[in-house]
Amino acid sequence: MVPDILVWISLAAFLGGIGWKVWGWFKGSLRREGGWGRLGAALRGIYGTILSRKVLVLLKALLLDVVLQLRTYREDRYRWLMHLLLYWGFGLLIITHALGKVLIEGYVSTAMPFLFLRDLFGAMALVGASMAAGRRLRGIPRFRSAPMDVYAIVVVALILLSGFLLKGVRITSYRAYLGMVSEYAALSEEEGRALEAYWVRNFGLVSPNIREVPEELVSEGAEVHEFSCASCHASPRWAFLSYGISKAVRPLARPLDRFGVPGGLRWFHVLLCLFALAILPFTKFFHLISVPLSLLLNAVIDPRRSSPLNLETKRMVELDACVHCGTCTAKCAVSATTEVIPNRAILPSEKIPSLKTLASGKPLGDEGLREILEGVYLCTNCLRCTVSCPSGIDLQELWFEAREALLQRGLVDPVLLTPFSFYRGLRREDVGEGYQRPILSLRERISRAFGPPVEPLSIGPPEVLDLSSDAQTFRVCFSCQTCTNVCPVVSQYERPKEVLGLLPHQIMRACALGLREMALGAPMLWMCLTCYQCQELCPQGVNVTDVLIELRGLMVKALKEGRDEVRPVSGM
Amino acid sequence: MKYALFLGCNIPARLPEYETSARLLLQRLGIELQDIAEFGCCGYPLRSIDPKAFLLLSGRNLALAEREGLEILVLCQCCYGTLRKAKGILDEDLDRRGEVNRILQKEGLIYTGVARVKHLLQVLYGEVGLEAIKGEVSRGLEGLCVATHYGCHALRPSPLMQLDDPSDPRILEDLIAATGARAIAGQKRLDCCGAPLLGVDDELSMGMLRRKVEDSLKAGAEVLCVACPYCQLQFEKMQPKALGEEVLPAVLISQLVGLALGLSPGDLGIKGERLRAFC
Numbered sequence: 001m002v003p004d005i006l007v008w009i010s011l012a013a014f015l016g017g018i019g020w021k022v023w024g025w026f027k028g029s030l031r032r033e034g035g036w037g038r039l040g041a042a043l044r045g046i047y048g049t050i051l052s053r054k055v056l057v058l059l060k061a062l063l064l065d066v067v068l069q070l071r072t073y074r075e076d077r078y079r080w081l082m083h084l085l086l087y088w089g090f091g092l093l094i095i096t097h098a099l100g101k102v103l104i105e106g107y108v109s110t111a112m113p114f115l116f117l118r119d120l121f122g123a124m125a126l127v128g129a130s131m132a133a134g135r136r137l138r139g140i141p142r143f144r145s146a147p148m149d150v151y152a153i154v155v156v157a158l159i160l161l162s163g164f165l166l167k168g169v170r171i172t173s174y175r176a177y178l179g180m181v182s183e184y185a186a187l188s189e190e191e192g193r194a195l196e197a198y199w200v201r202n203f204g205l206v207s208p209n210i211r212e213v214p215e216e217l218v219s220e221g222a223e224v225h226e227f228s229c230a231s232c233h234a235s236p237r238w239a240f241l242s243y244g245i246s247k248a249v250r251p252l253a254r255p256l257d258r259f260g261v262p263g264g265l266r267w268f269h270v271l272l273c274l275f276a277l278a279i280l281p282f283t284k285f286f287h288l289i290s291v292p293l294s295l296l297l298n299a300v301i302d303p304r305r306s307s308p309l310n311l312e313t314k315r316m317v318e319l320d321a322c323v324h325c326g327t328c329t330a331k332c333a334v335s336a337t338t339e340v341i342p343n344r345a346i347l348p349s350e351k352i353p354s355l356k357t358l359a360s361g362k363p364l365g366d367e368g369l370r371e372i373l374e375g376v377y378l379c380t381n382c383l384r385c386t387v388s389c390p391s392g393i394d395l396q397e398l399w400f401e402a403r404e405a406l407l408q409r410g411l412v413d414p415v416l417l418t419p420f421s422f423y424r425g426l427r428r429e430d431v432g433e434g435y436q437r438p439i440l441s442l443r444e445r446i447s448r449a450f451g452p453p454v455e456p457l458s459i460g461p462p463e464v465l466d467l468s469s470d471a472q473t474f475r476v477c478f479s480c481q482t483c484t485n486v487c488p489v490v491s492q493y494e495r496p497k498e499v500l501g502l503l504p505h506q507i508m509r510a511c512a513l514g515l516r517e518m519a520l521g522a523p524m525l526w527m528c529l530t531c532y533q534c535q536e537l538c539p540q541g542v543n544v545t546d547v548l549i550e551l552r553g554l555m556v557k558a559l560k561e562g563r564d565e566v567r568p569v570s571g572m
Numbered sequence: 573m574k575y576a577l578f579l580g581c582n583i584p585a586r587l588p589e590y591e592t593s594a595r596l597l598l599q600r601l602g603i604e605l606q607d608i609a610e611f612g613c614c615g616y617p618l619r620s621i622d623p624k625a626f627l628l629l630s631g632r633n634l635a636l637a638e639r640e641g642l643e644i645l646v647l648c649q650c651c652y653g654t655l656r657k658a659k660g661i662l663d664e665d666l667d668r669r670g671e672v673n674r675i676l677q678k679e680g681l682i683y684t685g686v687a688r689v690k691h692l693l694q695v696l697y698g699e700v701g702l703e704a705i706k707g708e709v710s711r712g713l714e715g716l717c718v719a720t721h722y723g724c725h726a727l728r729p730s731p732l733m734q735l736d737d738p739s740d741p742r743i744l745e746d747l748i749a750a751t752g753a754r755a756i757a758g759q760k761r762l763d764c765c766g767a768p769l770l771g772v773d774d775e776l777s778m779g780m781l782r783r784k785v786e787d788s789l790k791a792g793a794e795v796l797c798v799a800c801p802y803c804q805l806q807f808e809k810m811q812p813k814a815l816g817e818e819v820l821p822a823v824l825i826s827q828l829v830g831l832a833l834g835l836s837p838g839d840l841g842i843k844g845e846r847l848r849a850f851c
Binding site for chain 2: 141332333334335336337339340341378380381382383384396415416417418419420421422423424425426428439468469470488489492526527529530531532533535536543545546549550552553556557
C-alpha cells in the first residue's frame with residue numbers, strides 16, 4: 001500500500017547518509033591530516049586484525065560490550081536494563097516484524113509465533129523507551145537533555161505506540177475482515193455468516209451485522225475458520241497488548257472503521273518508520289552503528305602501538321558514538337565549577353558538539369573557541385569520563401588531542417599557568433614539537449597586557465586589588481625579605497629579579513601601594529610553587545603564598561576579560 | 573574508626589598502586605573505609621583561577637562527608653591542603669559559607685562545619701600508633717636507607733594543616749623507623765618536588781626535582797619515601813627526564829609500611845630493585 005518509491009527514497013537516504021558519515025571519519029581530524037591515506041591505513045589495520053589473534057578480542061568485545069552491554073551494567077543497572085530492553089526489543093522487532101517477509105521463510109505476521117513475538121518485542125522496547133523518558137525527566141545534576149535526545153525518544157515511542165494502536169484497531173476492523181474474506185476465501189452466504197460469528201466471538205471483530213452470537217453458528221464458523229483462515233491466523237489474544245487495546249477501542253470500532261482510521265494509522269506507522277530510517281545517519285539514531293564500532297575499535301586499538309592515522313580515525317568514530325547520555329557529566333570531577341564559571345563546555349558531554357565542529361573543519365567562532373579551550377583545559381584528567389562512558393569512548397584522550405589542536409592553532413588560555421597543566425607536562429613527549437610554544441606565547445601576552453611600569457608610578461589604595469581577608473594580611477608587611485630569602489624559586493636564579501620581575505616581598509609592597517598592574521604582571525606569580533615556605537616563616541603573619549595565589553587568580557581573570565587577546569596569533 | 577576515603581583525581585587515573593596499597597594497609601590495621609562515589613576534584617587547581625570555584629568544589633566534598641557522617645581520609649597532600657584551607661575559610665567566613673551552601677543545596681547538600689579532614693599519615697601515626705605498627709612488622713626493612721619527602725601542602729601553612737612541626741616534622745621518620753629501615757635527612761628534606769610547576773615552567777620544576785634527588789643521594793638515601801601522588805608522579809615520571817635516568821626510586825609510605833607488614837609486594841605495586849631485595 002505504501003508506494004515502493006518511498007521505501008527506495010528512505011533507503012537511499014539511509015545508505016547515502018551512512019556513506020557520508022563514514023567518509024567523515026576519514027576526512028575529519030583534530031591533529032592529523034584526513035583523507036585517503038587514513039582510509040588506506042584503516043583497511044590495512046582491519047586486514048591485520050582479522051588475520052591475527054586480535055580477532056578473538058574482537059569477538060569477546062562483541063559479546064560482552066555490544067551484545068550484553070556490560071560497560072553500562074557496571075555503571076548503572078537501571079540504564080542497562082532500559083537500554084537492553086530498547087536495543088533487543090527494537091532490534092528483534094525489526095527482524096521479526098519489519099523485515100519478517102525479507103528475512104524469514106514462511107513468515108506470516110498474524111500467525112504464531114510472530115503474532116506473539118511482535119507484541120513481546122514491542123512491549124520490551126516500549127518499557128525501555130518509558131524508562132529512558134523517565135531517566136531524562138529525573139535528570140542529572142547540571143546536565144540538560146538536548147532537543148535531539150527528546151526527539152529520539154519521541155520518534156521511537158510514536159513508532160511503537162502507533163504500531164500497537166494500529167494492530168488493536170485492525171483486530172476490530174470489519175473492513176479489514178471483509179477484505180481478507182474476499183481475498184482468501186470463497187464462501188457461500190451461510191458460511192460467511194458463520195465465519196463472521198466465529199470471528200466476532202473469538203477474534204475480537206466488531207461486525208455491524210451481528211449483535212447476538214448464536215452458539216450453533218459459532219461452531220459452524222469454527223469449521224470454516226479451520227479450513228480457510230487458521231493457517232494464517234492465530235488467536236489475537238497472543239498479541240496481548242494489541243488485544244487489550246482492541247478491547248478498549250471496541251465501543252468506537254465502527255466509527256473508526258468507517259472513517260478509515262486503520263488505514264490511516266498504517267500510513268502513519270509505515271511513513272514514520274521510513275522517516276526514521278532516512279534520518280538515521282543524520283541523527284542520534286546513528287549510534288546504532290557508531291557505538292558498536294567504537295566499542296570494537298577500542299578493544300583492539302592500542303594507543304601506544306597502533307598507527308597514529310588509525311587513532312585519529314578512531315577518535316572521529318568516537319565523536320559520532322556519543323549519545324549524550326550524561327554519564328560522563330554525572331561523574332566529572334569538576335562539573336560543579338559550572339555553577340560559578342559560566343561555561344557549559346566544562347561538562348564533558350557538552351564538549352562533544354564543539355569537538356565535532358572542530359574536527360569537521362567548520363568555524364566555531366571566537367567565543368566558541370574560547371569556551372572549548374577553557375572546557376578542555378579545566379579538566380583534572382581524572383579519567384572518570386573515559387572509564388564510565390557506556391559507548392567506550394576514550395574521552396580523556398579526545399580532550400588531550402583537542403587541547404593540543406587548539407594550542408597549536410595559536411590559541412592560549414591563562415589556565416595554562418595553573419596546575420591544570422600538570423598532565424600536559426607529564427605527557428610532553430606525546431605533545432611533541434610545539435610543546436613550549438603556547439606557554440611562551442602566554443608569557444609574552446602577560447608582559448604585553450601588564451607592560452613595564454610606566455613612570456611616574458600611579459600609587460593607589462590597596463583596595464584596587466580585590467583580595468580576600470586572608471590575603472589582606474599583606475598590609476602588615478614591613479619588607480624584612482624573609483619570604484624572598486627562603487623562597488626556593490628565588491634561590492634557583494643568580495639574578496632572580498630579571499626572571500621573576502618582582503620578588504615575593506616586593507609583590508607584597510606592590511599590593512600595599514596599590515600597584516595593580518605591576519603586581520599582576522610579575523612572572524613570580526605563576527612561577528610560585530605554592531610551597532608555603534614564605535608564609536610559614538613570615539614573622540608578621542602575612543599569608544604570602546595565599547596573596548600570590550589570589551593575585552594569580554586576578555591575573556587570570558584580567559587576561560580572560562581582555563577577550564580580544566584570546567584571538568589566535570596567526571593562521572586561523 | 574571508619575573514614576570516607578578521598579582519592580582525588582591523580583590516584584585513580586595515574587597512580588592506582590597508591591590506592592590499592594593504602595586500602596590493603598588500612599584494612600590490615602583495622603581502619604574501615606567507605607567510598608563516596610560523588611566525591612569530585614578537591615579544588616586545588618582551581619585556587620589559581622577562581623576562588624569561588626575552589627571553595628565550591630572543596631565545600632562540596634566536605635558536605636558529602638558530612639552527609640555520610642564520616643571524617644575524610646586523604647592520600648594526597650594537595651587535596652589535604654586544599655580541603656583544610658577551604659574548611660578554614662568556610663568555618664570562619666560565614667558569608668562565604670552561605671554562598672557555597674546556596675549552590676550546594678541544589679544537590680541537597682549542606683556544609684555545617686562538622687566535617688574533618690585527616691591525612692593517611694595522621695591516621696597511621698595518631699590513630700593506629702607506632703607501637704601497633706611495630707608489633708605487626710613481619711618483614712623488617714633493616715639496612716634500607718630512606719630519605720623522606722613530606723610534600724609541602726601537608727605541612728604548611730602549619731596553623732591550618734597541623735600535621736606535624738613544620739620546621740622539623742617526625743611522622744614520616746618515625747613510621748620509617750617502625751619498619752626497621754633507617755630514615756635519612758638531606759638538607760632539602762622540606763623542599764618542594766617541583767610538581768606544581770610541571771607543564772608551566774618545566775625548567776624550574778625539573779630543577780627543583782634534580783636538587784631534591786641529588787641532595788637525598790648525597791645524604792646516602794637508597795629510596796625516597798613519599799606520601800603524595802603529585803610528588804610520587806614527579807619523582808617517578810620526571811626523574812628520567814630531569815636526571816637522564818631514575819637514580820633514586822620513589823616509594824609510597826603505604827607501600828613501604830605494607831611491605832614491612834608482610835603484605836604481598838605484587839599487590840602493593842612495589843617497583844625497583846632495592847625494594848625487591850626485601851620481597
